[in-house]
Amino acid sequence: MFGKKKQKPQMDTSYVSVIDGVKKIYDEKIKKLEADYKYDYLVSPLMRQADFEAKPMVLFLGQYSTGKTTFINYLLNYDYPGSHIGPEPTTDGFMAIMHGPNSTNIPGNTLCVQSDKPFTSLSKF
Incomplete structure (x- = not known):
């Protein structure tokens, strides 16, 4: 009740935009999983740069x-x-x-x- 005032969580500012963050996460984490499990053969091809930047x-x-x-x-x-x-x-x-x-x-x-x-x-x- 009279403890320390809670601080707001710090925002990660390493990404310029949401799209940049999503692309980085996809490239670093998800793309490897899709390739390992042959997701591109079963469901849809791996995403390309143009898929993220499309209007x-x-x-x-x-x-x-x-x-x-x-x-x-x-x-x-x-x-x-x-x-x-x-x-x-x-x-x-x-x-x-x-x-x-x-x-x-x-x-x-x-x-x-x-x-x-x-x-x-x-x-x-």
Whole structure:
């Protein structure tokens, strides 16, 4: 009751950000366990640097002709390269629209094998 005043616990300031801390813990502790137990063969591939540094993503999924492309065009304020609107199914793959200085169109199967992009785990599909 009249003892010493409790001190606040000291914060570990060795990490610049939460992401840096998570990456360090994954690299030092978890990655070795995943490799030892063949987690990448059973469940999903080991995480790469791009997986931690990826921006938040939104996935549009649904039946054909339900307005997915129209909604994306509305959000972007322009028709993105490769978009096609029609009453019949118009795509059979995926496309990632990412912010950048120039507009490029990279097919989904190419994105799956680029190690600097966070889509490598989709290569099994």
